[in-house]
Amino acid sequence: MPRPEDWKHLVPLVDALRTAANMTVSPGFQPNQGDWDCLMRDPLDLSILRPLIAADPHADEPSPPPLLTAFTAGQASALAAELGCKNDASIGRHELAHTVGVAESSFCVFRYNCGRCGETFTDITKGDEAYGELAARSAGTGQLVYINTFADPVFSELSELGRLVLAEAHLSPPDHRRGPAIQHAYAAACDLSGDGTIFQVGAHPHCPACGNDWPSAWEHTGEHLTCDIPEPSHGRWRSLTPEQRKALVRKHVMNSLSD
Ligand SMILES: [Zn+2]
Numbered sequence: 001m002p003r004p005e006d007w008k009h010l011v012p013l014v015d016a017l018r019t020a021a022n023m024t025v026s027p028g029f030q031p032n033q034g035d036w037d038c039l040m041r042d043p044l045d046l047s048i049l050r051p052l053i054a055a056d057p058h059a060d061e062p063s064p065p066p067l068l069t070a071f072t073a074g075q076a077s078a079l080a081a082e083l084g085c086k087n088d089a090s091i092g093r094h095e096l097a098h099t100v101g102v103a104e105s106s107f108c109v110f111r112y113n114c115g116r117c118g119e120t121f122t123d124i125t126k127g128d129e130a131y132g133e134l135a136a137r138s139a140g141t142g143q144l145v146y147i148n149t150f151a152d153p154v155f156s157e158l159s160e161l162g163r164l165v166l167a168e169a170h171l172s173p174p175d176h177r178r179g180p181a182i183q184h185a186y187a188a189a190c191d192l193s194g195d196g197t198i199f200q201v202g203a204h205p206h207c208p209a210c211g212n213d214w215p216s217a218w219e220h221t222g223e224h225l226t227c228d229i230p231e232p233s234h235g236r237w238r239s240l241t242p243e244q245r246k247a248l249v250r251k252h253v254m255n256s257l258s259d
Helices: 008-019 046-054 073-083 153-168 175-188 242-258
Strands: 030-032 035-037 102-114 120-125 133-138 144-148 199-201 215-230
Touching (some): 008 046, 120 215, 144 215, 175 242
Antiparallel strands (some): 102 215, 133 199
16 A cells, blocks of 8 residues: 655655656656656756755665665766765665656547446547557556657667568568557567556557456547657666667567567
């Protein structure tokens, strides 16, 4: 169960970021793989956070200083080195934020009929007319992320690797097979969602009544909504070597084409 004492020490950091016009994009702190995180719209501005860390009375103690635990390992090491803390190994228990971006975009409002319980509900997604723009959802809870394939450099890199592995395998699938195969590989290049599951491009929303993610019918209501939706992060992808990236693309493209 959520216990405010688990993340209470991080609240001053979130408040300072919000005062500086960075915004939270998750509804407060949420569980994430046994810890807690709070998603912020913009990358963390260390110049705002540095004074708070420096003022932390525990900053020089050998046990984890509470505020340092707010950072990802790389950020905390940099701060700890700069501030002369001795304990940069004991960091990262709580992550204040994944530095995902958030993009404003227009979404179609769809009406869905749940294939299990019959509930009728509306939700947003990307329609076919949104060329180069995709919506993906987490497998666990249907958390929505927005993908602009022209703006995300990982998508271009991955498309190029996709072309390469297809050429090496002497395959030239038609566009309607190639596109989904690249999207399938792209989803594998995204970090896991807040609920700890993978994102799936084009997946349906989950029924608010029973949680089922396979509607029996869906249609565009004709309405559109402009919303700020998080974009997926690629920390895991960026940690891979070029060979590992190519192997991952090959695996997912081939799996998709063999379906
Ligand atoms: Zn349902």
